[in-house]
Amino acid sequence: PILDLSGQVAVVTGASSGIGQAVAIGLAEAGAKVVVNYRGEEEGAEATAEAVRRAGSEALILRADVSDEAEVEELFRRTRERFGTLHILVANAGLQRDAPSHEMSLDDWRKVIDVNLTGQFLCCRAAIREFLRRGPQPEISKATGKIVCMSSVHERIMWAGHVNYAASKGGVMLMMQSLAQEYAEKKIRINSIAPGAIRTPINRKAWETPEALADLLRLIPYGRIGEVEDIANAAVWLASDHSDYVTGASLFVDGGMALYPEFRGGG
């Protein structure tokens, strides 16, 4: 393949479902060995690992809650124990707990910040420590390590009724940029993908009826909902040497959702 990740080891968090599952499979198709992290859905994780093996690569399933420091440390320790080191992290695990802001519980605020923002920080920190410990491996990859953070168009587009989620993704944006600035000289590249509306369980309500889908499509100039492979393809590119000069970037993969679609007509 043009985008060759053979000899590389990747951790994908939240890989039991949706985008994380497709990213894990995409990385495996490019030749990477994949650690399939999940928290609750063991069956989904098994299915991902099975697909990774069908793609001709190796999979290791590891349960860990990304918002728990000790569990994250154990996730990366066991990754190293099995595969020796790590080259790629896709910090993907995330969730929503939606409510009108005046009714949102502190619990729902904290849960989303803990998983979507603190969880990404804990995984990035553990990955960076391993990249620094191992040092350059130029025969494997130009960069010493690569991180892809799963953000959202809501790192830019404010979102009523989802204040915890929007705040978490806004936080991911500046966390990613600050880490990219801090570790570029160590040849660690850190970028984000900002997906638009991708067909997964997280947003089922937005696409499962024809009426909901029609409403959604008004927000998407490109005229279709995104599929998980759209995000997997972007993640493989960001993890590969083909994006070697790219760091600190948010790659919007959104069919134009962030382009103020209501202004399409000019006027």
Ligand code: NAD
């Ligand atoms: P999903 O619900 O299908 O997948 C989420 C995954 O994260 C699951 O595997 C879940 O088990 C895992 N997870 C949740 N909490 C966890 C925790 N504490 N520890 C470990 N894993 C945990 O949803 P998805 O759409 O695939 O979402 C993946 C990422 O993409 C999320 O960060 C989400 O915010 C982001 N995203 C999705 C869309 C979309 O339209 N689907 C758009 C923008 C951003």
